[in-house]
Amino acid sequence: MAVALFIPCYLDQFFPNVAIATLELLENLGQEVVFPTEQTCCGQPMANTGCSSDCAPVARRFVEIFSPYDTIVCPSGSCTSMVRNHYDDYFEKGDEKFEHVKNRTFDLCEYLHDELKIKELKIDGKPIRFPHKVSLHQSCHGLRELRINSCSENMTKRDNKVRGLMDLVEGIEWCTLSRVDECCGFGGTFAVNEPDVSASMGRDRVADHVASGSEVMVSADMSCLMHMQGLIRREKTPIQVMHVAEILAGKSLPS
Amino acid sequence: MTQVALPIVDRPAEKKMKRDHTDAARAFVTNPDRAPWHDESLWFVRSKRDKQAASLPEWEYLRSLASQVKTATIARLGEYLVEFERNATNAGATVHWAADAKEHNEIVLNILRDHKTTKIVKSKSMLTEECGLNHFLEDNGIDVVDTDLGERIVQLRHETPSHIVLPAIHLKKEEVGETFYEHLGTEKGAKDPKYLAEAARGHLRDKFLSGEVGVTGVNFGIAETGGVVVCTNEGNADLGASLPRVHIACMGIEKLVPRFQDLGIFTRLLGRSATGQPITAYTSHFHGPRDENSELHIVLVDNGRSKLRQSDEFRAAMHCIRCGACMNTCPVYRRSGGHSYQSTVPGPIGSVLSPTRDPKEHKSLPYACSLCGSCTDVCPVKIPLHHQLLAWRKEIGFMNLLSYDKRMSMKAASILFRSAKLFSLAGWLGRTSLKVLPHWATHHRFNTWTIARELPQPPKESFRSWYAKNRKSENSKGKTS
Numbered sequence: 235m236a237v238a239l240f241i242p243c244y245l246d247q248f249f250p251n252v253a254i255a256t257l258e259l260l261e262n263l264g265q266e267v268v269f270p271t272e273q274t275c276c277g278q279p280m281a282n283t284g285c286s287s288d289c290a291p292v293a294r295r296f297v298e299i300f301s302p303y304d305t306i307v308c309p310s311g312s313c314t315s316m317v318r319n320h321y322d323d324y325f326e327k328g329d330e331k332f333e334h335v336k337n338r339t340f341d342l343c344e345y346l347h348d349e350l351k352i353k354e355l356k357i358d359g360k361p362i363r364f365p366h367k368v369s370l371h372q373s374c375h376g377l378r379e380l381r382i383n384s385c386s387e388n389m390t391k392r393d394n395k396v397r398g399l400m401d402l403v404e405g406i407e408w409c410t411l412s413r414v415d416e417c418c419g420f421g422g423t424f425a426v427n428e429p430d431v432s433a434s435m436g437r438d439r440v441a442d443h444v445a446s447g448s449e450v451m452v453s454a455d456m457s458c459l460m461h462m463q464g465l466i467r468r469e470k471t472p473i474q475v476m477h478v479a480e481i482l483a484g485k486s487l488p489s
Numbered sequence: 490m491t492q493v494a495l496p497i498v499d500r501p502a503e504k505k506m507k508r509d510h511t512d513a514a515r516a517f518v519t520n521p522d523r524a525p526w527h528d529e530s531l532w533f534v535r536s537k538r539d540k541q542a543a544s545l546p547e548w549e550y551l552r553s554l555a556s557q558v559k560t561a562t563i564a565r566l567g568e569y570l571v572e573f574e575r576n577a578t579n580a581g582a583t584v585h586w587a588a589d590a591k592e593h594n595e596i597v598l599n600i601l602r603d604h605k606t607t608k609i610v611k612s613k614s615m616l617t618e619e620c621g622l623n624h625f626l627e628d629n630g631i632d633v634v635d636t637d638l639g640e641r642i643v644q645l646r647h648e649t650p651s652h653i654v655l656p657a658i659h660l661k662k663e664e665v666g667e668t669f670y671e672h673l674g675t676e677k678g679a680k681d682p683k684y685l686a687e688a689a690r691g692h693l694r695d696k697f698l699s700g701e702v703g704v705t706g707v708n709f710g711i712a713e714t715g716g717v718v719v720c721t722n723e724g725n726a727d728l729g730a731s732l733p734r735v736h737i738a739c740m741g742i743e744k745l746v747p748r749f750q751d752l753g754i755f756t757r758l759l760g761r762s763a764t765g766q767p768i769t770a771y772t773s774h775f776h777g778p779r780d781e782n783s784e785l786h787i788v789l790v791d792n793g794r795s796k797l798r799q800s801d802e803f804r805a806a807m808h809c810i811r812c813g814a815c816m817n818t819c820p821v822y823r824r825s826g827g828h829s830y831q832s833t834v835p836g837p838i839g840s841v842l843s844p845t846r847d848p849k850e851h852k853s854l855p856y857a858c859s860l861c862g863s864c865t866d867v868c869p870v871k872i873p874l875h876h877q878l879l880a881w882r883k884e885i886g887f888m889n890l891l892s893y894d895k896r897m898s899m900k901a902a903s904i905l906f907r908s909a910k911l912f913s914l915a916g917w918l919g920r921t922s923l924k925v926l927p928h929w930a931t932h933h934r935f936n937t938w939t940i941a942r943e944l945p946q947p948p949k950e951s952f953r954s955w956y957a958k959n960r961k962s963e964n965s966k967g968k969t970s
Contacts, residue, residue: 243906246952247916248945253952257960269956274912280899282860282879284886288903295907320879378862386539387818387866389548413532417820421859426937428511428857430518433941434824435859438528464942 236266238303240339242313243275245456252456255483256309256342262357262483263350272299278316282422286323293324301331305349306339309479310455311376312422314341319379341380342479343454347395355402357484364481365405369448370396371439371462372415373455382454386415396454396478403481409446416442420461436465443473450474450487507831507850510857514825517659528823530658535817537765538867545757555754556871559808562712562745563798569712569745570789576715580777582785590620593790597622597704597737598629600786604735606631606701612719612726613637614706615653615811616739616790619833622704634696636725638689645672651827653834654763654813659826693725703729707740707787708810709755713748716776717787720759720769727773737786738775742794743807755810758869762812797845802880806841808870815864815874821857830854837864837874844881852890855881913953920947 237260241253260267277292296317300306308314317339325332346352355362376382376396383394400406419425419435426432440462443451451473453459459475466473474487507513518524542548562569574584587593593616601609609626611617611633623633623644635644639656643649645668650656657665662680669675675688705726709718717738719726730736746752760766778785798804816822816836827835832843832851840854855878864874885891905911923931924947932939 241952243912243916247919248948250948250950250952250955254955257956269953269960271953271956272909274906274909275902277903277906280903282882283895283899284855284882284884284891285896285899285903286883286886288899292903292906323883374859374861374863378866385863385866387542387863389542389545417859417861417863419820419859421861424856424859428514428821429937429940430511430515431821431824431857432859434518434524435820436942438525460945461942464938464944467943467946468941 236268236303237305237307238300239267239269240273240300240306240308240313241269242308242310242457244460245309249456249460249477251485252309252477252479255477255479255485259479259483260307263346263352268303270299270303276313276316278313279422281316281320290324293321297321297325297332297335300335300339304338305345306335307342307345308339309342309477310457311341311373311380311382312455312457314339314344315375315379341376341382341454343376343382343395343399344380346399347393352399352402355482362403362482362484363405364403364486366487367407367409367447367449368400369409369411369443369446369451371418371443371451371453371458373453373458374417376454377415399482400452400478409443409448411442411446413442418458418462420458422457425461432461433465436462440465440471440473444471448473450476452476452478452481454478509853510825510829511853513831514829514857517826517829518824523826524824526661527659527826531817531823534655534764535814535867538762538814538817541761541765541767545761551754551758552869552871555758555869556808558746558751558754559870560805562747563743563804563807566742566745566798569747570742573710573712573715573745574789576713577777577787578715580715582715582777582787585786585788587788587790587792589792593620593739593788593792594622594625596788597739598626598631600735600737601626601631601702604702606735608632608634608700609702609704610634610636610697610700610729610733611704612706612721612729613640613656614704614739615833616706616741617704618650620790620792622739634693634700636693636697636729637721638686638723641689641693642668649828649833651835652813652816653811659828697728697732700729700733702735702737703733704737704739705730707738707744708759709752710740710745710787711749711752712745714776716774718752719773719775720756720771722764722766722770724771727771730773730775731779734782735784735786736775736778737788739788739790742789742791743809759810759812762814762867762869793846803841803845803877805872806838806877808872809838810870812869814867814869818863818867820861820863821859825857830857837878838872841874841877841881844885848885848888849890852885855885913951916951920951923947
């Protein structure tokens, strides 16, 4: 029963630490994890631009690579949702390999919360500590396409899966935002198609996190953080970003 | 993967080419006095909506019910329309059928000519905006006065509404003061909302009294009773429909509900979704003309709706009750302002509807969206707005309306992602150039990402090369087959 790691393309190339943390976190929980090295990207940039014929071969390749595995885990709600909710266009109805991949691809937090149902988190027998002021950025696709939390518009109450996992870590002081789940404006190619609106949305999110007194903004999706970190570094804003996997894997705040 | 056969409505003759949303939004979103203030104003409305929605334990149930009623109505729309016509006629109203905007405008003009009328008062109606009724009537010598305060303000300024519920939300009170100083003779520099509203009230009261025909929109038409329901907060539709002897109600064919008892579902959702009120201040029912000396004309307008109905992908957009909640929640709309959409209905629902009229003209709108999905969750009739916007992007791709550079960049990406070796090489090139090149060579205005942001700091290696060194690379390990 091996878990195949599905690492988003930009994580692989630009944020290896998040991928390493994901791997170590799963291994620490006793999972047998493999990284199928033929993988590249799920095809979301092409799909979201409207280039279906460019996305199709990438999606089919993805399913070929991942279908041999029992379970596929990805530290991104957005890439997970692409496979689960937006791949249907590229496959015949009833395609067994596709159905298997679709049903067995999980966002990391979903996998830990719903499949492994972890109740405690220790490294070498010791609890994990992260003694910092933390604020949670809720990434839209995890939130509204995978439903890993309740969202402010929708009155259906749901488990806050990210927070549930983070609560297994000691020492966190949570900071409250004024807008708990507004989009940061990354949106994939939106960030370059609508640079002004995207940057404006990102700045507003960052400002909300800073005003909450937070030292570190945490999210289950690095793509949002890549965008906001870009703004933070440009404007030298006093806040850092970390992926949930890094904290759950016991990594400390970069100094 | 088949192309959605979306029937396209003929393009109206006179039209100037639209700018891309990105360009049209720039001045607004980069204006520090405008965008943050606009964003806050609309966020306030959405917050009020959240409170109201949360106060009803059955909120999500109501949304489902509304969506089901609309789905069922649209499925048998022809039958319900005939039933509506029969019952409305029996109640004494005259029902007119308009295939498009032109027919609609001519029907209204003919009614006015029959009554030798040159002055009308009109309450807020996005349908008449859609049909360009005001311009058409003015060109034919009719004096049209919009009686909704917001609409009157934008009318005086020769602008269009920037929001379907709050037409003048893009304007500050100082700007309204200037407009009123110029047109209504209020004091120069006045900006007190109460003073300005009072001035508008006096001004409009005269217009109401001299208006010879009242034109209103319709929020709901009831097939079972043949009645129409108009919801406002200012009571202007009631004055406009009650003072003049002739009332013309203009109604899109999708506004029907089958039974009187269905109405309550929608009135409970509408006010809460639109402005965070339990119900609109006035919910006025018109079942036939008010007496034998009066006339009620109902103009049923298609204008592309029955073609939209043929599309499996976009049909649910006909559920829309024009509450504006998707605009209030949309982070892009809030920061770019309604005029950046350059169409009658802005925001998420507008970005779905406008391309159905002319995909080429409005091709940038489905991309004016970060796909956050908030609109889908806020919509009281459960239109899957962000999925429809994504579906539109596919349509635009199929129709070959994408710009050359977008098409080529995605083709290149597709080739890159079909080979792990090529992908790794490209990643290595990217990281290396970030490491060795000076900052200005990677961060410049031609790299849109870097206009406001830094690129990621390049790590020393990719995850896959770390993995090859630190874990046994048994690619087949653990496979089930």
